[in-house]
Amino acid sequence: xxxxxxxxxxxxxxxxxxxxxxxxxxxxxxxxxxxxxAVVGLNGAGKTTLMRLLLGMLRPQAGxxxxxxxxxxxxxxxxxxxxxHLVEHPLAYPELDVRSNLxxxxxxxxxxxxxxxxxxxxxxxxxxxxxxxxxxxxxxxLGNRQRVGLAGALQHDPGLIVLDEPTxxxxxxxxxxxxxxxxxxxxxGAGVLVSSHHLDEVARIADRxxxxxxxRVIGNxxxxxxDLERAFFALVHADDVERPRx
Amino acid sequence: xxxxLGTVVxxxxxxxxxxxxxxxxxVILVGGLVALTGGMLLGAASGDEQVLAKLGPLAATGGWxxxxxxxxxxxxxGGLLAFGVALxxxxxxxxxxxxxxxxxxxxxxxxxxxxxxxVVFAVWALGVAVVLTIAVALMGLALxxxxxxxxxxxxxxxxxxxxxxxxxxAVPAAWAATLGRGLLPGIAATVGIIVVxxxxxxxxxxxxxxxxxxxxxxIAPSQVPPVAxxxxxxxxxxxxxxxxxxxxxxxxxx
Numbered sequence: 001x002x003x004x005x006x007x008x009x010x011x012x013x014x015x016x017x018x019x020x021x022x023x024x025x026x027x028x029x030x031x032x033x034x035x036x037x038a039v040v041g042l043n044g045a046g047k048t049t050l051m052r053l054l055l056g057m058l059r060p061q062a063g064x065x066x067x068x069x070x071x072x073x074x075x076x077x078x079x080x081x082x083x084x085h086l087v088e089h090p091l092a093y094p095e096l097d098v099r100s101n102l103x104x105x106x107x108x109x110x111x112x113x114x115x116x117x118x119x120x121x122x123x124x125x126x127x128x129x130x131x132x133x134x135x136x137x138x139x140x141x142l143g144n145r146q147r148v149g150l151a152g153a154l155q156h157d158p159g160l161i162v163l164d165e166p167t168x169x170x171x172x173x174x175x176x177x178x179x180x181x182x183x184x185x186x187x188x189g190a191g192v193l194v195s196s197h198h199l200d201e202v203a204r205i206a207d208r209x210x211x212x213x214x215x216r217v218i219g220n221x222x223x224x225x226x227d228l229e230r231a232f233f234a235l236v237h238a239d240d241v242e243r244p245r246x
Numbered sequence: 247x248x249x250x251l252g253t254v255v256x257x258x259x260x261x262x263x264x265x266x267x268x269x270x271x272x273v274i275l276v277g278g279l280v281a282l283t284g285g286m287l288l289g290a291a292s293g294d295e296q297v298l299a300k301l302g303p304l305a306a307t308g309g310w311x312x313x314x315x316x317x318x319x320x321x322x323x324g325g326l327l328a329f330g331v332a333l334x335x336x337x338x339x340x341x342x343x344x345x346x347x348x349x350x351x352x353x354x355x356x357x358x359x360x361x362x363x364x365v366v367f368a369v370w371a372l373g374v375a376v377v378l379t380i381a382v383a384l385m386g387l388a389l390x391x392x393x394x395x396x397x398x399x400x401x402x403x404x405x406x407x408x409x410x411x412x413x414x415x416a417v418p419a420a421w422a423a424t425l426g427r428g429l430l431p432g433i434a435a436t437v438g439i440i441v442v443x444x445x446x447x448x449x450x451x452x453x454x455x456x457x458x459x460x461x462x463x464x465i466a467p468s469q470v471p472p473v474a475x476x477x478x479x480x481x482x483x484x485x486x487x488x489x490x491x492x493x494x495x496x497x498x499x500x
Contacts, residue, residue, distance in 0.1 A: 018499070052347075055350055055351040056350055056351055057347060057497065057498040058498060058499055077352075077353045077354060078353050079353075080352050080353045081352075081353035083351050085348075085350075085351050087347045088344060088347055089343070089344025089345060089347055089348070090348070091345055091347075091348025091349075092345070093264075093343070093345060095261065095264040095265040095266070096260070100264065104257050104260065104261075105348075107253050107256070107257055108254070108348075108349075108352050108354060109353065110253075110352075110353040110354075152348075162351075
């Protein structure tokens, strides 16, 4: 059990509902420095909406999101320099080669030009992308484009990492690279939030696993527990049975 | 505007340079204008009645004034389409490619990103104006106007002025592409501006309407006072501000 550390990201009672009933309905969630926190839920459970709310891509109808203790609506632009994220689509422009995409990502994260080259070289090696450095992103496979997006989100060593279904399209080697990259950064003190629609390799390295269903937190799983899949489906099933009566 | 504007301008410039879209728009616009102008002048020289009717008083003008008159009339409509498509791509592609989500949660404000895109567009449009002016100059020299109408060469200055004014008029396409989250709304807005400006210019109304003044100036320069052309700058100011505001308030809610 790790000691309690400061929260780098904190959501309180955030809600955002869409016409038709989809969305998030009052979720509390924290990500502490040095921990990996996984959010697991089936398709349509509200994971992506939650991630978007946490990153300011959506404004909540209720509740607050705090980044290092400051509400994100009031946060200075520089507060985001220590955040790395990938939600849905990787930041990989098809006309740019892999190296240029990573340079663009580094510069947009506020890395000075003189430091960006070294960071990109390290990221290319970390995500095994060196052989594609001069290849346009439009020519890459979906999995390699995802690697570019992940490398761009992590290369500046952010203190908070938010990744929505990061293993999408990754091959097993890519999943292992990602898992190792996240463990290294969490070990160095970064707070990591990852979502997944199943208990994949990344969710399994989490310190905490939160289960969401129908836009709400319905429970937690013990990452060290046995038969996590069964426990996950039991939680979701119980909620689905219970909810219509609520 | 924060200190990262220079960085984002450099990023946007890198994207624009690497993209074939911008190169192709430049080639099609300049090549198309030269080809169409050459065709019109050849048609007029051979006495084609339809071409002569389209050119109106320009058919009898000749020299640099005649050449430039044909170019600016075509550029007033064709240039607007090209610039509108370019802006629709520059702004709308972030939504079409899904890269817009990567432009959130950064130490750069999104209005800065919108302004950087407009800066890169403006620099590119200036480049197009220079390239087109050189192409028209070469065309005039090839037609012998260097010897027969040396004094009329000053007419060439109307080409970059018209190109820049036309580029400024296209800025609402950026706002439309942002509000509509894609390329097509920007292109639709461009077509709307072209229809309004061309129809108004042909029937001779709207000297003081910024969307109409350049097209009217292309047809009848003497009817449009210079102050009316200066008023065109209100279009990029108003719609550029609206665009920056829309980027600042953007939500990924669709």
